[in-house]
Amino acid sequence: MDTLRVLIVDDEDDFRETIVKRLNARKIQAEGAASGVRALEILKDKDFDVIVLDVKMPDMDGIETLRHIKKLKPEIEVIMLTGHASVEFGLKGMQLGAFDYVMKPAPLNELLDTIGQAYNKKRGLIH
Amino acid sequence: MRVWDTSHLLDDIPPHKRATAEHVYDPADSQANLQQIRLHFKQLQTRLILGLVLGFLLPNALLSAYFHFQFTHTLKESAKLNLAAVAESQKNTIDLYLQERVVNLYNLFHSKEFSLNPTQEQMDTLLASLKHFNDGFVDVGFFDTRGVQIGYAGPFPSLRSADYSGESWYRNLLTENKSYLISDIYMGFRKIPHFTIATKQVFDNRTYVMRATLDPDKFYIFLRAISQGKEVDSTLINHQGLYQVVDPGRSQLPGTGDYIPPATSASGVEEFERDDQKMLVAYAWLKETPWALLAVQPVAVAQAGMIKARLVLTVSLIVISLLISAMIYFTIKKLVDRARRMAEKGQQLQEMLAHASKLASIGELAAGVAHEINNPLAIIMATSGVIRDMLNPEFELDHSPEAIYKELSVIDTAANRAKGITRKLQDMGKSRVPSVVACDVNVLLDEVVSRLKKVEFKPKHIEVISHPAADLPPILAEPEPLRQVFANILINASDAIADKGTITITSEFREDTVWVTIADTGKGIPPENLQRIFNPFFTTKGGGRGTGLGLSIAASIVKYLGGTIKVNSIPGTGSSFTILLPINEQAKTTIKQHDN
Structure with a gap:
């Protein structure tokens, strides 16, 4: 089994770095991007299996970034991360092709579960 | 739905400004709006009804007035023509009657009983022959050249030998070219109303006159007989306005008429007042004598048909107008009522919508605040998770006290951030101690x-x-x-x-x-x-x-x-x-x- 590669896109440095650290500890190859623009730059050089994308970010928000990702690499599964007490943006992301959404703050297990499901789906599609 | 990024709002609003999700709602405004709508529709209804009623009824009324005028005019003319025809026909009948009487008298000159010195027996025979033709003849007289009645037969024997040379009719007959003369009604020697037909005949260059008197009562009965019973009052009148017929039983000279027809035209129709009643009169001047026949009818009778038709027209016009007005009124009322109810409902919906949007903005504010607090909460949860991971030997992470302190300070920062937000929210909701x-x-x-x-x-x-x-x-x-x-x-x-x-x-x-x-x-x-x-x-x-x-x-x-x-x-x-x-x-x- 290949190593699961995950990109965390969130402008909250503390949150992003902590999550990356925790995923790495669980043998997941995780990397962080501080903005949507940065994420797209990284995606040009590297491949990922799952991207966790925060909805509300300055400059380019999660929905906009999702559109670009789906144009650039449609096979990557995207999980929307929303701190907004509303499911609306999560649902909007799913309409645009996101795999699922997770509400902030969420326990790591929930995030890991969703990442795992997304990964399985991707592998099912490819293999 | 909008996203409220409340963080910049918190920064922008000084703490002493109290921003709550309330707004001043005055229920009187809502009532005023409804009243305004009702007023508007009431005005609309009045305008529509007046406009439509005027629009429908005005042309209707104008057209009716025009036709009414034309109709009245035609009927009036036809009533006049009708009366004129009656007058003309009666005039002709009377002319003919008088001509016959003249001929009756004239024929006496040529009767075998006639002599220039008639005996009483001869005169009686002459009167009998006259009465044979017409019972209106009362008496007959014969005059010598001096104007003395030398022969007389009739109910007034005292008139025999009377000298008539001074009487106007006698003088007129002798001086005029006409061979006969019909007098107006006059009292004469006998002091009762009568009229006279006189003829003259020349024998040996001497003019002799024969005269007969006609009973005005008989003439009156004749006139009545030809009146055709059409509610037409026929009478005869001379130039001076004196009636030339008398009612039976009235022995005095007949009175003066209240209408004298113009002598300038042979016939015509006019209106005049009699006892406050409008009368229609048709006149026709007789050929044989300067009398006019008057056929008089009250205007009300002459135009009875027209008045009836006018009544029907007016009543039906009023009924139709009322019907149309009522129809317009109820139709417009129904339509405007429906429109008003819809407008009122619309106004209520608008107010409900405003209320709903107010609630929505409270919800949006709450959602924005929740988002701001969720971010530091997510950091706290993730970081405490990292510390747990560090303490778990399975993950082989650096779990030195320095590393754990570092993570704890991340938690402190995030917790402080959340505290700052709630502090500012409290400041928004609650005033600081006011200095009143x-x-x-x-x-x-x-x-x-x-x-x-x-x-x-x-x-x-x-x-x-x-x-x-x-x-x-x-x-x-x-x-x-x-x-x-x-x-x-x-x-x-x-x-x-x-x-x-x-x-x-x-x-x-x-x-x-x-x-x-x-x-x-x-x-x-x-x-x-x-x-x-x-x-x-x-x-x-x-x-x-x-x-x-x-x-x-x-x-x-x-x-x-x-x-x-x-x-x-x-x-x-x-x-x-x-x-x-x-x-x-x-x-x-x-x-x-x-x-x-």
């Missing part, structure tokens, strides 16, 4: 205006007119929030004015309330916006110049002081905000309660 003093509203207004004149009013040509009330009592309140209320409304007034305009500030005191009215000559507020202007975040100022909180804050400050804000606006003309601040114990206790 007696505020002179006029002074506060002056301060605010002079401050605004330095910055906000400067780029425009705004004239500020103040009408401060002299007897204004002080208001127990914090001066700064009150200044804020006035400033927010004045800034809005200035923003509403494009370049040049006037802001009028009036203060007055009545009913235990200070009224401050700020009126501008700006662009006004569209009615659809009027119910939303007190909602937080509602703004029409583009380019990020407005937060949509100014009026919301002003409304909550005023409400807090126990007052209310009323708005009047005419789009294109200007807006007027009236701030009502009560001077009552309730306001003071509210303030004191808040102090505690």
